[in-house]
Amino acid sequence: MRALALLLATWLLVPAAPAADAPLPPALLAALAQDEPAAQGLGVYVRELGAAEPLVAIGTDTPLHPASVIKLLTTFAALDRLGPGHTWSTDVYLGGPLHDGRLDGDLIIAGHGDPWLVEERLWLLVRALQSRGLRDIGGDLVIDNRYFAVAAEDPGAFDGRPERAYNVAPAATLFNFQATAVTLLPSAGGVAVDLRPPLAGVAVDNRLHVLPGPCRETPRPPAVQLDAGHVTVSGDYAASCGEASLNRVLLPAAEHTRAVFQALWEGAGGHFAGGVRSGRAPAGAEPFYRHPSPTLAEVVRPLNKFSNNVMARMLLLTLGAELGGAPGTLAKGRAAVLASLQANGVPTAGLVLDNGSGLARETRVSALTVGRLLEAAWQHPAMPEFVASLALLGVDGTARGRLRDDALSGRAHLKTGTVDGVRALAGYVQARSGRRFVLVCLQNRPRLDALAARNAQDALLRWVYAH
Numbered sequence: 001m002r003a004l005a006l007l008l009a010t011w012l013l014v015p016a017a018p019a020a021d022a023p024l025p026p027a028l029l030a031a032l033a034q035d036e037p038a039a040q041g042l043g044v045y046v047r048e049l050g051a052a053e054p055l056v057a058i059g060t061d062t063p064l065h066p067a068s069v070i071k072l073l074t075t076f077a078a079l080d081r082l083g084p085g086h087t088w089s090t091d092v093y094l095g096g097p098l099h100d101g102r103l104d105g106d107l108i109i110a111g112h113g114d115p116w117l118v119e120e121r122l123w124l125l126v127r128a129l130q131s132r133g134l135r136d137i138g139g140d141l142v143i144d145n146r147y148f149a150v151a152a153e154d155p156g157a158f159d160g161r162p163e164r165a166y167n168v169a170p171a172a173t174l175f176n177f178q179a180t181a182v183t184l185l186p187s188a189g190g191v192a193v194d195l196r197p198p199l200a201g202v203a204v205d206n207r208l209h210v211l212p213g214p215c216r217e218t219p220r221p222p223a224v225q226l227d228a229g230h231v232t233v234s235g236d237y238a239a240s241c242g243e244a245s246l247n248r249v250l251l252p253a254a255e256h257t258r259a260v261f262q263a264l265w266e267g268a269g270g271h272f273a274g275g276v277r278s279g280r281a282p283a284g285a286e287p288f289y290r291h292p293s294p295t296l297a298e299v300v301r302p303l304n305k306f307s308n309n310v311m312a313r314m315l316l317l318t319l320g321a322e323l324g325g326a327p328g329t330l331a332k333g334r335a336a337v338l339a340s341l342q343a344n345g346v347p348t349a350g351l352v353l354d355n356g357s358g359l360a361r362e363t364r365v366s367a368l369t370v371g372r373l374l375e376a377a378w379q380h381p382a383m384p385e386f387v388a389s390l391a392l393l394g395v396d397g398t399a400r401g402r403l404r405d406d407a408l409s410g411r412a413h414l415k416t417g418t419v420d421g422v423r424a425l426a427g428y429v430q431a432r433s434g435r436r437f438v439l440v441c442l443q444n445r446p447r448l449d450a451l452a453a454r455n456a457q458d459a460l461l462r463w464v465y466a467h
Helices: 002-010 026-032 036-040 067-082 119-131 253-267 296-305 309-324 330-343 367-378 383-388 450-465
Strands: 042-048 056-058 089-095 106-111 141-144 180-187 190-196 203-211 223-227 230-238 244-248 276-278 289-292 412-419 422-430 436-444
Touching (some): 056 367, 067 330, 067 412, 119 253, 190 203, 296 383, 309 330, 367 383, 367 436
Antiparallel strands (some): 042 436, 089 289
16 A cells, blocks of 8 residues: 555655555556656545445545436435425326317427436327327427426537537437437348337338348448428448447437427327427416326436436426425526535535536536535435436446456446546445445546546446455
C-alpha cells in the first residue's frame, strides 16, 4: 500500500483511506500511471458494505462525467420519492358522439409520461378501446402533451446522429420511444426485413445483399434510409448471423405516433384515416378509457439494465411533475433528485444532473457521490427493486457480454456508462468470501483507449471479488 500511496501522490491523487490487504491490479495501476490530466480524470471508490472506511478511494471528490451511471441517481430518487408502486396513466377521450362503433370526431390522447408505451402495451390500449365499442374513428388523432414542458431540441446535437434511438427527446405521450426496430430475418429464401412496431403508410425496400458463409465477428450494419414513404435497407448481411434488429428513428414524433397507432388500430380490425395534431383534452371530462402503465419497480428494470436514455429523461420529468406540480420540467426534476439525495445523506458537491440520462456533455458527479448513493440505496426499503434493476454481470443487460466465463459472472449488479472519452462502472460486487462491496470507477480522458479502460475495470472487479 505504501507503494500505491507513493504512486498516487506522484500523479496528484490522494488515497482517502488505508488500502487493501492485496495490491491493486496491474491494469488499474497502469491506468493511474499516465500523464497528469489522465490521472485527474480517474475516480475509484470501493467500500465493503457496513465498513467504517473505503477499501480504495482515488480522486473521489472530483466531479467527472459518469455517462449513463448518472441514471442511478435518477432511478433511486424516483423509487425513493414516488415509491416502487407508482404508475402512470394515458387517458383517452372522445371528441364527439359514438354511434354504432363510429366516433364522429377526434380521438384525444393525453399522456402523463408513461415511459413504457411499447408496442405490446399499445396493442393492449387499442384492444381496450375496441372492446368498449369503438371501431371507426372519423376525425384526427389529437395528442395532449402538456404534462411535460420540454424545450425544442436538435436530436443530433449530442453526436450528430439524429436517427439513433438514444437521442430521442422525451414527451408526455411517446409511442415505443419513437423508435422502430428494423428487424433482419434470415430464412432459406434470403433475409426478410420487418418493422416493429409496424408503420402505416411506410413500405420496405429490401436491397440487402445476402452473403454466404460464416458470420463475421463485427459485420458493418446495413444502412437504413427513409425517403418518400419508403424505408430502404441496403448493404451486406450474412444469413448465418441470424436475426438482428437496428433501432432507428424513421419518422418525426407526431408522424411516428400516427403511423404506429393507425397500423395497430387497423391491424385489430378498426378504421382510421385521419391525421395527427397537438391539442388539449377536454377540461373536467372523464376519460373514455384510462390506460395504466406497469409499476415503477417494473419500469426501472429495462431502464437501468439496457440504459434507456429517453426513459430516464421521462422519469426525471415525472419527478418534476409529481413533486413540483405539472407541467414537469428539468428544473423541477433536478430539484426532486437533489432533495432525495440530501434526505438520504448522499453528498452532492459538484453534481450536475442535467437531463438525468448521462447523454449531455455537462453532466458531472463524483465517485464519492455515486458510492454513497449505492450505500444509501442498500439500506433503503426499495433496495430489492433498485438492485434488481442493475445489469447482472455476464448474464443480462449492458453487462451481458462481460466476464461471461469468469467466476465473477453473476456475482455483480452493475450500471455501465459509455460516451466518447468516458467509461464508467458502478454497482455491487459479491466477493468470493461472501462479503459485499460497493464499487465505482469513473474514467474520463480525451481519446480514451476504450479497451484499456474496460480491462482496468475488469481487473478491478476481479480484485474486489478476490476479497
